[in-house]
Amino acid sequence: MALPTQSADFPAWYQEVVKQAELAEPSLARGTMVIRPYGFAIWEKVQRAIDDRIKATGHQNLYFPLFIPYRLLEKEAEHVEGFAPEVAVVTHAGGEELEEPLVVRPTSETVIWATYARWIQSYRDLPLLYNQWANVVRWELRPRLFLRTTEFLWQEGHTAHETEDEAVAEARLILDRVYREAMVDVLGLPVLVGRKSAAERFAGAVETFTLEGLMRDRKALQAGTSHYLGQNFARAYGVTFLGRDGKEHHAYATSWGASTRLVGGVIMTHGDDRGLRLPPRLAPIQVVVVPIYRSDDERGRVLGAAAAIRERLDGAGIRVHVDDREEQRPGFKFNEWELKGVPVRLELGPRDLDADQATVARRDGGGKEAWPLAGLPERLVTLLEEVQRSLFGDAERFRDDHTFRPGSYTEMAELLDDPGGFMLAPWCGGPECEARVKADTRATIRFLPLDPEPVEGSCIVCGSPATETAAWAQAY
């Protein structure tokens, strides 16, 4: 029952939190997971945060199939090359070998652009601003619940545009107005945004934008990506349109995705040695009420009061749950709800009722306080916002405390080893230097800042003139 501490064994801590908080568990086929109701409720909140913003920025949802003819995949050379090793292929069905094998989608660019070819005739058909919520399969060698599973859930947006500028602006819009906003405002993740280096780019993309967070073990996590795909897919799948100039053009593409990995990001960003800590805006249960009583008389009185409070909190828009299970004692429930990360706990016993108060305990630290029942919902609404801010603040401070500007390659290697975190350092842009850092320290370039600071000095690796600042870190 007891959780390993984060400092003693972070991977074990993570696994135990996921299991004990009943978020998910490994399933029967290697690399797959069952997402349990509480974990799925969190995912649904993530979905809602992202989906609302996708819609608010003018996109519509649709759905493409799970199976893609193998031949389709082959058309974009770089794309196939990137995904071939992790693609699952169906060769038999209906009791016979298939004439043409089907791949289980690892992502849907191919089938979608093959279809867009029929939907796009004229500049008047553009832009196409579509998104789908789907499962995808990538044959992973080393699965970890939520972070890397063979099958995972995500959304993938696929847009088609008339011009390069418009498509790049779309990729940036998603980054800022959809992902960053959802992650910062709802999930409480202090993500940094940037471009990927060529080595880290999505297979088939011209430019990949990314959002990166720093986990409690000082490793970076890619929380979402948005790609400018240029005309690569339009060329591969023959997507042309008649332009305003009366000539034929290839459409410009973007794609962007965020997955169930985000649930892992929330666990590893906010969690502590007692378990999960959920930001109130994400929490399926924001306030849990634990009734306390001895006799039957007290039981009736306390449960009655709890029901009344539930009504009032519900009316104030708070997601509240009364834990009236008979078989568990209060102390057990306190620990369980802390493990599950519920932001605020309300203890309600005879002593409280005698004083017209409730005992309020917040999950993000701080002790317990007695609050008058009068005005309770209003005060709790304020408290929840405060917890939301404080969790974000904690995570942001942790990230800043583990962001360094090493002065030499030796110093960078030492800092990466201990304590770890983001290393901001000048880079010459050479893939050899990037590869050397990876070989020496296992760290990769997580992102290149979007608005490059003026670069002074020389590449931290090779010493030749630097062209930009890179953020290095060990990553998931």
Add this chain to the structure above:
RNA sequence: CGGGACGUAGCGCAGUUUGGUAGCGCGCAGCGUUCGGGACGCUGAGGUCGCGGGUUCAAAUCCCGCCGUCCCGACCA
């Protein structure tokens, strides 16, 4: 796919060295006492010892093969 560790009740483990009727803790079920920080007592259910083969009068234990899980590397949202 390479290196290492491990598969015994739902979970965590002992038993394997030295072959001889499968155990402990937690959890689970029933009853009672409890209930403001992970309660206690009594009773009880639950196991093809990962799978297959071999050695033996006899295998959780010894031998061979396979499968799976975890950790470390290469790949990745």
